[in-house]
Amino acid sequence: MLTLMEMAQKGQEIPLFTLVAQNEQMKVQLLMERVANGRIVIPYNSHHKPQKPQGFGLGLSTKVSASIGLDADEDSLTDELFKVDEAIRAGTHAIMDLSTAGNMDEARRAIISRVPLPLGTLPVYQAFAEAVRSKGSALALEPEDFFKVMERQAADGVDFMALHSALHTGLLTTAKEDQRVLNLVSRGGSLLMGWMLYHNKENFLYTMFDRILEIAKKYEVTLSLADGMRPGAGADSLCRSQVEELVVLGKLVKRSRQAGVQIMIKGPGHTPPHQITATVQLQKQVCEGAPYFVFGPVSTDVAPGYDEITAAIGGAMASAAGADILCYVTPAEHIAYPNAQDVYRGVVAARIAAHVGDLAKGYKGAENWDLQMSQARREQNVESQKALALDRERLTDFHSSEKPFCTKCEKGCAMAVAGEFFQELPWEC
Amino acid sequence: MTQLIKARQGIITPEVERLAKVEGFTADELSAKVAAGRVVIIKNKQHKNCIAIAVGEGLRTKVNANIGTSPDCVDFADELHKINVAIAAGADTIMELSIGGNVDDFHHQVINQFTLPVGSVPSYQGGMESIEKYGSVVGMKAEDMFEMIERQAKRGIDFMAIHAALNMSIIDRLKNQGRITDIVSRGGAFITGWMLHNEQDNPLYAQFNRVLEICKKYDVTLSIGDAIRPGCIEDSLDRAQVQGLIVAGELVQRALEAGVQVMVEGPGHVPLDQIPATIQLQKQLCHHVPYYILGNLVTDIAPGHDHITGAIGAATAAMAGADFICYVTPAEHLRLPTAEDVHAGVIATRIATHAADIATGVRGAREWDLAMARARKDLDWEKQIELSIDPPTARRIRGERNEEGAEACSMCGGFCAMKLVGEHLGKTGGSC
Numbered sequence: 001m002l003t004l005m006e007m008a009q010k011g012q013e014i015p016l017f018t019l020v021a022q023n024e025q026m027k028v029q030l031l032m033e034r035v036a037n038g039r040i041v042i043p044y045n046s047h048h049k050p051q052k053p054q055g056f057g058l059g060l061s062t063k064v065s066a067s068i069g070l071d072a073d074e075d076s077l078t079d080e081l082f083k084v085d086e087a088i089r090a091g092t093h094a095i096m097d098l099s100t101a102g103n104m105d106e107a108r109r110a111i112i113s114r115v116p117l118p119l120g121t122l123p124v125y126q127a128f129a130e131a132v133r134s135k136g137s138a139l140a141l142e143p144e145d146f147f148k149v150m151e152r153q154a155a156d157g158v159d160f161m162a163l164h165s166a167l168h169t170g171l172l173t174t175a176k177e178d179q180r181v182l183n184l185v186s187r188g189g190s191l192l193m194g195w196m197l198y199h200n201k202e203n204f205l206y207t208m209f210d211r212i213l214e215i216a217k218k219y220e221v222t223l224s225l226a227d228g229m230r231p232g233a234g235a236d237s238l239c240r241s242q243v244e245e246l247v248v249l250g251k252l253v254k255r256s257r258q259a260g261v262q263i264m265i266k267g268p269g270h271t272p273p274h275q276i277t278a279t280v281q282l283q284k285q286v287c288e289g290a291p292y293f294v295f296g297p298v299s300t301d302v303a304p305g306y307d308e309i310t311a312a313i314g315g316a317m318a319s320a321a322g323a324d325i326l327c328y329v330t331p332a333e334h335i336a337y338p339n340a341q342d343v344y345r346g347v348v349a350a351r352i353a354a355h356v357g358d359l360a361k362g363y364k365g366a367e368n369w370d371l372q373m374s375q376a377r378r379e380q381n382v383e384s385q386k387a388l389a390l391d392r393e394r395l396t397d398f399h400s401s402e403k404p405f406c407t408k409c410e411k412g413c414a415m416a417v418a419g420e421f422f423q424e425l426p427w428e429c
Numbered sequence: 430m431t432q433l434i435k436a437r438q439g440i441i442t443p444e445v446e447r448l449a450k451v452e453g454f455t456a457d458e459l460s461a462k463v464a465a466g467r468v469v470i471i472k473n474k475q476h477k478n479c480i481a482i483a484v485g486e487g488l489r490t491k492v493n494a495n496i497g498t499s500p501d502c503v504d505f506a507d508e509l510h511k512i513n514v515a516i517a518a519g520a521d522t523i524m525e526l527s528i529g530g531n532v533d534d535f536h537h538q539v540i541n542q543f544t545l546p547v548g549s550v551p552s553y554q555g556g557m558e559s560i561e562k563y564g565s566v567v568g569m570k571a572e573d574m575f576e577m578i579e580r581q582a583k584r585g586i587d588f589m590a591i592h593a594a595l596n597m598s599i600i601d602r603l604k605n606q607g608r609i610t611d612i613v614s615r616g617g618a619f620i621t622g623w624m625l626h627n628e629q630d631n632p633l634y635a636q637f638n639r640v641l642e643i644c645k646k647y648d649v650t651l652s653i654g655d656a657i658r659p660g661c662i663e664d665s666l667d668r669a670q671v672q673g674l675i676v677a678g679e680l681v682q683r684a685l686e687a688g689v690q691v692m693v694e695g696p697g698h699v700p701l702d703q704i705p706a707t708i709q710l711q712k713q714l715c716h717h718v719p720y721y722i723l724g725n726l727v728t729d730i731a732p733g734h735d736h737i738t739g740a741i742g743a744a745t746a747a748m749a750g751a752d753f754i755c756y757v758t759p760a761e762h763l764r765l766p767t768a769e770d771v772h773a774g775v776i777a778t779r780i781a782t783h784a785a786d787i788a789t790g791v792r793g794a795r796e797w798d799l800a801m802a803r804a805r806k807d808l809d810w811e812k813q814i815e816l817s818i819d820p821p822t823a824r825r826i827r828g829e830r831n832e833e834g835a836e837a838c839s840m841c842g843g844f845c846a847m848k849l850v851g852e853h854l855g856k857t858g859g860s861c
Contacts, residue, residue, distance in 0.1 A: 233802030234802070349734070389733065
């Protein structure tokens with residue numbers, strides 16, 4: 001069985017490629033060329049085959065991913081499923097189930113059967129959580145346990161998996177010497193580091209990367225290699241540990257492609273605005289054009305309660321610079337676990353950012369959307385404006401102007417005079 | 430004498446002295462920027478209780494909030510409430526844009542009650558009075574326009590948007606251009622209608638010296654209105670807009686020669702990739718005087734969320750050199766903003782300007798983020814809330830969803846991976 005990447009390399013034009021190309025107004029040959037060389041990934045587990053497949057990468061529209069998941073044993077699956085529905089209603093292109101508690105298998109299976117979009121996970125979360133349950137400590141995890149979880153998730157149909165494979169022991173020293181303000185904010189990265197320190201062993205996701213590739217290949221799982229050293233503060237952005245890990249990520253991209261496994265790279269995180277372009281360019285260069293999946297980026301640290309906005313600013317800039325998929329950030333980031341309303345707002349803000357980036361990148365069709373909206377405004381066509389709005393629900397209190405036309409200026413309306421001159425409807429004054 | 434004239438004469442005014450400290454410069458450095466026209470000190474001499482602010486090159490990017498009545502919704506108490514909300518959210522200035530009710534009285538009240546600089550668009554009140562007096566906006570006399578500017582200046586309005594950079598040649602160019610949305614500036618549309626109806630050039634352009642005389646007398650900061658700002662990203666940087674900017678630059682030169690403090694208003698709808706060009710063009714054509722922009726709104730398709738499209742644009746614009754940002758609220762394109770919209774608009778704009786200030790190295794900006802990052806490292810929630818851009822909101826979200834003093838996790842007993850990492854890196858162990 002060939003992987004998607006291998007089929008693209010051999011020039012086999014399967015319906016999936018045709019569909020994704022059509023949705024993106026890209027020629028299928030170009031899409032396949034980019035899948036073949038890894039510039040585009042289509043997360044599409046052979047056990048899930050999402051009804052609405054999505055491509056991430058060069059020349060495609062910028063996508064948005066929303067993360068949800070059980071965070072405590074008492075969390076209700078119904079609540080999480082409602083968040084999934086809200087994220088889809090708000091227009092997300094992918095869902096990540098980051099459950100770390102409760103019945104994780106049940107939650108994942110319920111979500112997969114519900115979601116017509118690519119679904120991602122972070123398998124070390126479940127692996128460590130199960131080690132705590134069955135062995136009394138996350139540190140008691142054995143590599144074999146992890147691979148069982150990974151295979152179970154892959155067999156369930158998970159389309160892409162975040163894995164901290166580039167986090168190796170050399171980085172422990174760099175991280176220590178780096179003296180970052182916030183040393184480690186990646187939860188998976190922290191757990192792995194603790195495990196590495198305790199056992200005085202290398203990261204099994206790094207040393208046993210070939211096994212990861214085997215499982216990924218078997219189920220067509222797209223790898224989403226995560227940045228364990230992602231900065232947790234603007235001041236830590238582009239520090240040595242982050243850059244050193246990126247170099248290793250680049251090497252793993254090469255190995256993954258050689259194995260015919262689709263791969264993308266995850267990125268920050270807290271990045272001040274003037275470093276966003278450099279961050280994206282560095283990843284693109286070092287990781288040989290692998291699609292970049294950024295978290296925000298969060299452009300300033302000082303706005304807890306509004307991080308959907310700090311991230312929209314960063315996301316738009318990152319997308320314009322070449323980032324391919326934006327992990328949403330919700331208003332609850334840094335303060336609380338997001339509720340359904342936060343999820344909705346986070347997706348909408350990220351979609352705005354993605355679209356703004358698409359305009360800047362010159363993505364086909366992006367400009368036309370804005371043009372149609374502007375024409376609807378010119379024509380004062382409220383219904384069209386509502387239909388074209390990115391978030392229609394926000395326009396419930398926006399009614400068509402029912403009031404009689406203004407007649408205050410009995411002796412000539414300035415707006416009418418100007419409107420007539422430009423052959424437009426008169427504006428309201 | 431205006432702040433500009435004093436600065437040129439080497440006089441360090443008390444305002445410059447105080448604001449230099451606030452902005453992290455020496456008084457001489459700030460005074461030199463004022464003398465060059467690159468910084469304006471906004472305060473009308475008649476606004477006695479006004480605490481001046483400085484706007485311009487190298488300074489913290491400032492945020493303005495617009496408020497004001499409409500003819501069918503006159504509730505001045507509500508507008509006062511919005512001003513208080515804007516101030517609480519951290520606005521640096523407000524613009525009072527009422528076009529309904531007794532505006533004279535309201536201006537009087539706002540000037541007396543508030544210490545932050547207040548701006549206006551005199552042609553709004555002028556247009557209203559013209560309707561009362563002559564039955565139409567187009568019936569207004571040129572004299573009325575200047576009388577209104579003088580009246581507002583005398584009352585203490587600190588900065589005024591005046592659509593002087595609009596003449597017949599710009600209107601012709603605009604028509605030939607074939608824009609999607611021709612004129613979206615209300616003041617610009619008033620003046621355009623007036624010019625076409627009366628077949629006369631714009632008095633504010635033709636008799637610009639009279640505008641300058643008034644501004645000079647009261648030290649009103651002149652804000653040259655962007656009458657033909659683009660109303661959609663498709664129209665951005667078209668010939669008409671650039672022509673308007675060239676004319677604005679000529680007027681800036683005359684204002685500077687007359688010793689009048691001046692800034693230039695800018696768009697409006699601008700796609701992200703055109704923002705740096707827009708700012709650089711203004712800076713170059715307008716002698717590097719401060720640039721006061723609306724947004725920028727980087728896409729047209731998100732009504733209901735234009736505080737976000739505005740924040741993306743504002744951050745990019747301020748990074749490229751914009752100095753003063755007029756907020757955009759979630760109600761933009763839909764209706765007049767409520768107090769809640771005003772709050773959301775000010776906060777979103779402050780986030781954007783702060784993000785840009787980090788990027789451009791404005792003094793104190795990075796330190797704020799660093800302090801927050803340290804509070805996060807220390808897991809000091811009180812400090813994090815205190816340092817956040819909107820402490821009440823941060824406190825509310827945290828308080829609603831987190832139990833007070835939740836005990837540290839003990840699931841892994843003595844074998845905590847997070848604790849091990851913490852020990853290795855010398856940090857407080859996080860939760861897993």
